[in-house]
Amino acid sequence: MKPKFGEHLFQTVLIIIISLLCISTIYPFIHVASVSLSSPSEAGRFGFHLYPKEIDFFAWKQVLSQTKIWIGFGNSVFRTVVGTFLTLIAMSLCAYPLSRKYLPHRSFYTMIILFTMFFGGGTIPTFLLIKELNLMDSVWVYIVPGLVPTFSMLVLRNFFMAIPAELEESAKIDGANDIRILFGIILPLSKPVLATLALWSAVGHWNSWFDAVLYITDADKQVLQFFLREIVITNTDAETFGRTVVGNFKYGPSIKAATIIFAALPILIVYPILQKYFVKGTMIGSLKG
Amino acid sequence: MSHLNSSNIQINESDSKTAVNRLRSWKATWKEYRKHKFLFLMLVPILAWYGIFHYGPLYGIMLAFKDFSPVKGIWGSDWVGLEHFKYLFYQSPDFARIFRNTVLISLYNIVFGFPAPIILVLMLNEVRSSLFKRFAQSISYVPHFFSWVILSGIIIVMLSPSEGPVNYILHLFGAEPIYFLADPEYFRPTLVVTNIWKEIGWGTIIYLAALSGIDPTLYEAAVIDGAGRWKKMWHITIPSILPVVSIMFILSLGGILNAGFDQIFNLYSPVVYEVADVLDTFVYRAGIQQSQFGLTTAVGLFKNVIGIALVLGTNFIVKRLGQEGVL
Numbered sequence: 001m002k003p004k005f006g007e008h009l010f011q012t013v014l015i016i017i018i019s020l021l022c023i024s025t026i027y028p029f030i031h032v033a034s035v036s037l038s039s040p041s042e043a044g045r046f047g048f049h050l051y052p053k054e055i056d057f058f059a060w061k062q063v064l065s066q067t068k069i070w071i072g073f074g075n076s077v078f079r080t081v082v083g084t085f086l087t088l089i090a091m092s093l094c095a096y097p098l099s100r101k102y103l104p105h106r107s108f109y110t111m112i113i114l115f116t117m118f119f120g121g122g123t124i125p126t127f128l129l130i131k132e133l134n135l136m137d138s139v140w141v142y143i144v145p146g147l148v149p150t151f152s153m154l155v156l157r158n159f160f161m162a163i164p165a166e167l168e169e170s171a172k173i174d175g176a177n178d179i180r181i182l183f184g185i186i187l188p189l190s191k192p193v194l195a196t197l198a199l200w201s202a203v204g205h206w207n208s209w210f211d212a213v214l215y216i217t218d219a220d221k222q223v224l225q226f227f228l229r230e231i232v233i234t235n236t237d238a239e240t241f242g243r244t245v246v247g248n249f250k251y252g253p254s255i256k257a258a259t260i261i262f263a264a265l266p267i268l269i270v271y272p273i274l275q276k277y278f279v280k281g282t283m284i285g286s287l288k289g
Numbered sequence: 290m291s292h293l294n295s296s297n298i299q300i301n302e303s304d305s306k307t308a309v310n311r312l313r314s315w316k317a318t319w320k321e322y323r324k325h326k327f328l329f330l331m332l333v334p335i336l337a338w339y340g341i342f343h344y345g346p347l348y349g350i351m352l353a354f355k356d357f358s359p360v361k362g363i364w365g366s367d368w369v370g371l372e373h374f375k376y377l378f379y380q381s382p383d384f385a386r387i388f389r390n391t392v393l394i395s396l397y398n399i400v401f402g403f404p405a406p407i408i409l410v411l412m413l414n415e416v417r418s419s420l421f422k423r424f425a426q427s428i429s430y431v432p433h434f435f436s437w438v439i440l441s442g443i444i445i446v447m448l449s450p451s452e453g454p455v456n457y458i459l460h461l462f463g464a465e466p467i468y469f470l471a472d473p474e475y476f477r478p479t480l481v482v483t484n485i486w487k488e489i490g491w492g493t494i495i496y497l498a499a500l501s502g503i504d505p506t507l508y509e510a511a512v513i514d515g516a517g518r519w520k521k522m523w524h525i526t527i528p529s530i531l532p533v534v535s536i537m538f539i540l541s542l543g544g545i546l547n548a549g550f551d552q553i554f555n556l557y558s559p560v561v562y563e564v565a566d567v568l569d570t571f572v573y574r575a576g577i578q579q580s581q582f583g584l585t586t587a588v589g590l591f592k593n594v595i596g597i598a599l600v601l602g603t604n605f606i607v608k609r610l611g612q613e614g615v616l
Binding site: 011014019022025027028031032035044048097113119120125126129148182209225232233256259260267271 | 332341451490576590
């Protein structure tokens with residue numbers, strides 16, 4: 001009986017440790033969500049907020065009635081949808097030629113692209129270039145400079161290379177050109193990997209904020225993460241950061257919490273799908289092609 | 290004379306031969322390109338994009354050796370040689386501190402953050418209930434999917450001295466509140482812990498992939514030989530993830546000058562600059578906000594060169610150790 005008891009104890013201890021870890025991972029999200037649904041006075045209470053004592057939509061009404069939140073939301077949706085779509089197309093246009101063994105000077109072109117993964121100009125030269133290209137204060141600055149994520153493109157190229165050549169040869173005999181082969185045969189066969197890459201790109205777009213800080217000064221073109229930063233971080237109370245904030249505290253804890261959850265919501269909603277595809281994608285990515 | 294002449298002719302002949310060959314090969318190449326014109330129709334716009342957005346900024350690197358003047362532009366600005374680097378290494382009151390902060394924060398992240406997912410994966414591997422295992426994994430991945438803006442918002446709420454539950458726990462034990470984000474003593478530990486909080490779950494995936502490749506008969510054979518839990522872990526589980534561990538470790542050494550800009554930028558404030566300011570945050574403040582383009586381009590170049598040296602160096606070591614490198 002003794003070894004069995006030992007095993008039982010071991011499993012229990014293990015499960016307790018891992019559960020504690022999970023609780024500390026997820027509790028902050030629950031806390032913030034619960035604060036966002038509390039009345040302003042309850043939201044400021046020192047202690048745990050596992051659930052709202054009385055549901056109060058005050059903060060949510062405040063947040064959702066701000067125009068800038070919706071401007072940010074619209075711009076974030078724009079960059080996520082249009083950016084992801086254009087990225088998928090551009091990645092395919094790049095990955096397909098590079099995946100064909102008969103592409104003249106293939107290794108040369110691959111090297112040119114690989115080089116950029118290891119060496120770049122850095123923040124300042126890129127900033128000056130964007131300025132030079134008149135992309136400052138244009139919403140396209142969210143999409144164009146990051147159009148082809150090189151790592152994802154290489155994952156796609158490796159996937160294309162694994163597609164049997166016979167499929168393509170028969171289409172060639174029927175007189176199809178490379179563009180038709182890509183869009184008619186290769187891409188439909190690549191749906192699972194395209195879905196994964198689309199999610200990578202979409203999450204990346206939704207979460208991006210630094211390009212907005214760098215390149216956009218026009219408030220009508222700002223993304224949600226930028227306003228979130230403004231409301232929650234730049235404007236946060238002097239106590240936390242030990243500094244005096246210019247202007248008064250416009251935003252109480254429940255409003256900050258509601259803004260955080262509002263920006264997090266789209267990702268929380270698609271989380272089950274996200275998790276599945278991200279795990280799969282990381283496996284694909286980690287296998288060297 | 291005749292000897293000389295003939296050799297001359299020979300030279301001419303071979304010259305014309307290579308010229309003809311060259312012409313032929315040019316023609317052949319041209320034919321190849323024409324044959325695959327649709328491939329190039331796709332590739333050329335993308336290459337042009339790489340040219341502009343990845344090679345374009347390389348042109349601006351020359352600012353590291355120039356005194357940038359907005360009127361004269363990048364090309365027209367005056368050369369100053371290594372002035373910026375000399376200033377950084379010998380005169381700048383900040384650079385040594387910033388460099389030290391960068392390396393220290395990265396090292397703390399490696400020392401404490403790197404083993405965290407490995408420990409978790411070893412624990413998960415011992416859990417019998419696959420339902421609990423899957424549930425725990427799903428929960429632990431959550432923070433990975435959010436930006437540091439959102440996570441910092443949450444962290445600020447959690448660590449607030451007057452409202453946050455972390456300080457509430459301290460309060461229950463009768464301790465004084467800790468200003469995690471405003472106290473230079475606590476700021477770096479806070480960075481390390483919150484970074485572990487974000488990435489511990491996600492970090493397990495790559496090791497889980499390695500674990501799933503273990504032949505289960507190995508464990509069965511070990512049990513027959515009388516191996517207990519720890520022996521199985523030590524002789525089967527750990528050796529099977531070790532190659533991945535070493536690659537991940539070396540990759541993390543390669544990124545030592547990236548101390549986590551997004552995280553620091555969203556959590557720091559002037560009161561903790563002393564311990565929190567890193568190369569990237571310095572570049573932002575001095576470069577973008579104060580327009581010291583030359584100096585900050587030099588910092589960027591310094592970081593880039595060290596970074597590439599680290600990647601190449603560590604890759605060399607990986608290969609020497611008999612593992613597959615990253616390059």
